[in-house]
Amino acid sequence: MATQAKRRRVVGPAGGGDPAPVAGFLSWCRRVGLELSPKVAVSRQGTVAGYGMVARESVQAGELLFAVPRAALLSQHTCAIGGLLERERGALQSQSGWVPLLLALLHELQAPASPWSPYFALWPELGRLEHPMFWPEEERRRLLQGTGVPEAVEKDLANIRSEYYSIVLPFMEAHSDLFSPRVRSLELYRQLVALVMAYRREVIFMRLAWEGPGPSFSLPPQHCLRMVATQPIPEGHEIFNTYGQMANWQLIHMYGFAEPYPDNTDDTADIQMVTVREAALQGTKVEAERLLLYERWDFLCKLEMVGEEGAFVIGREEVLTEEELATTLKVLCMPAEEFREFKDHDGWRDDKREEDSLTITDIPKLKASWRQLLRDSVLLTLQTYATDLKTEQDLLSNEVYATLSWREQQALQVRYGQKMILHQLLELTS
The missing domain is CATH 3.90.1410.10 (set domain protein methyltransferase, domain 1)
Structure with a gap:
């Protein structure tokens, strides 16, 4: 499900703001044959940021919002060079x-x-x-x-x-x-x-249709690009094209903003794969155990389950890298003789058992050694942040939050969302 894009809103009726750029743009639209629904308006008012598209009256799912002739699209194929x-x-x-x-x-x-x-x-x-x-x-x-x-x-x-x-x-x-x-x-x-x-499109054109929840592009007749509403849009609401399922760290990285907790149901936290290796190394006591641990890690690399720059991705309701994390915990925690047999058989790829499940709800049922390794990995991950969860919660109090800069607020939402997921894992592995 697409996430709701949250930014500071400019309050006001549709059609307001500096009319000159909009008037020039709409005149150009008519010249190039761009079809714009009479139910929508290009405006700077009533939008979350800059120019956007606002519903003049209610729009039903399936209604055409605009159609752009392909010749009007700006790309490397249509430009002067x-x-x-x-x-x-x-x-x-x-x-x-x-x-x-x-x-x-x-x-x-x-x-x-x-x-x-x-x-x-x-x-x-x-x-x-x-x-x-x-x-x-x-x-x-x-x-x-x-x-x-x-x-x-x-x-x-x-x-x-x-x-x-x-x-x-x-x-x-x-x-x-x-x-x-x-x-x-x-x-x-x-x-x-x-x-x-x-x-991220090969063709850059309708930025005025801000990305967020709502309509999406549908490729139609070969001579134009059409945008239709995928859900009802009430009068006065801004019209968005979806960002897709993106965590807050991706939103701030690619777009410069994050959603306030807990609005982003697609938020995730990463546990670096090498952090799990580091947590496993903490449990070794002699050189032979450390060497065996590295042998297990190399084998996981061969199976393409881990990598030096990879991460295990944990969502609020699911483990997005379930197979990779389950296999890693299994290999790093299994007895030495069992690992030898596992390695000789190239990983028993078809031997997926119920106890290997890594859905969020099944984490408390994992083997004790698995839960401990996962817990240690989470604790190491939390140490990479400059502040703890309590500090973030204090900053989120209304009085303090309002004094923060825009960047501080967005970064706080990213950190807090990730830490809430990681602390949920701590509870599940306790």
Whole structure:
């Protein structure tokens, strides 16, 4: 089920705000043949952030909200340098796969006569994006330590920098007549990556339909892209495209916000796979036991159940990596002779027994050794955070919470949601 996107709401009737960008955009929509339902309005008022789409009157499930001719979609295929990007496709290959699209955006952004200028007028201010990649490193680490976000951001920044200097900048310099100096900027490239990362589609167009609960894209007639309502939308409500099932750490990483506890039913907490290995090592007493433990770990790697950078993912109501965690606990806890036999038979892959279950409700029924290893792993994971659960609960009190900055509030929701899941596991393993 899609999660409810929560952000600060701008109160006011639909159709308000600065009319100039909206009027220009709607005029452009008519010129390019974009079909917009009379039941909806593009507005800055009544939306959670920036420009959005608001229901003028109630909308029923299945009703068309808008239809966009494919020729009006901004992509590497429809931009002014589409032919060049296609010819150079081989040289523009990258890990992200987004370089051609990002170059298309860079070119169109600087072009005074770009067909998409009215669309760009509705974009958020790129310099004010709230993704953690734009936070100072010290603030990011202080507020999000233990959540996994700082590590994910560091990888993003390293990849963006490498991609920019090895592919994007050389391409723009080789075609300096097509790219002005003002768009040859790592910072601008990073901002566009954040925008594309947040909206992850090969075609970037209808950002005005903010992501959140509600309608979703359906691919129809080949000449247009249509958005229809998947549930009734009351009059005055903002219309959203779904984020999908995402934990709070993913929401803040990709979009710059988190949902307040306990609204995000898809929230998760990670236990790093190497943390379980570390917890198991704590129980070894002699070198022979440690060597055997590493042999077990190597075998789990061979079975592709664990990895040095992997994580076991725990939800509020389920273990999302049930097979991997169950197999890991089994292998690390089984007697030495049983492990030898298990290894000789390459893992008894079809021998899944009821006691191996790792649903949340079945955790108290696990073997004592399994529960102890899982508990020790949770305790080690909780130590990676800078504060404990009680401190977070105190910060969430209404008086204190209101004094926190936007970033502090969002980071707190991420930490608190994860810790609640981990403390639930502690109770189940006690």
